[in-house]
Amino acid sequence: MQFTKEEKKMLAWLRQQHEGWRSVRVIILTCSILCALFAALDIFRTGFGVHPFFLILIAGYGASYTLGSWSGRPEVSLLLKLVEAQQPLRDDQPGDQVD
Incomplete structure (x- = not known):
C-alpha cells in the first residue's frame, strides 16, 4: 500500500501527537497533585468551602x-x-516521485 503525501503528513501529525502525550500526562498529573495540595491547605486554614x-x-x-x-x-x-510494519514513512521513497 502506498500513501499519498497528505496521508503521510497526517500520519506524521498523528505520531507527533501520540509522542507528545508523554510530556502532557506528566504536566496534567503534576497540576492535579498541586490542586489537591492547595485544596488541603485551604481546608486546614478556612474549612471546607466552595x-x-x-x-x-x-x-x-x-x-x-x-x-x-x-x-x-x-x-x-x-x-x-x-x-x-507496512512501510517506513520517508519522503525520499522512489515511488513518491510524480512525473
Missing part, C-alpha cells in the same frame, strides 16, 4: 484522566505500528 471543593474536583478529574489513559490511545499505537 473553593476547595472545586480544587478537589479539578484534581480528581485530572488524575483520573491521566492515570486512565497513561499509555495513550491504544488504537493510535496499533495503527502506527501497523503502518510502520
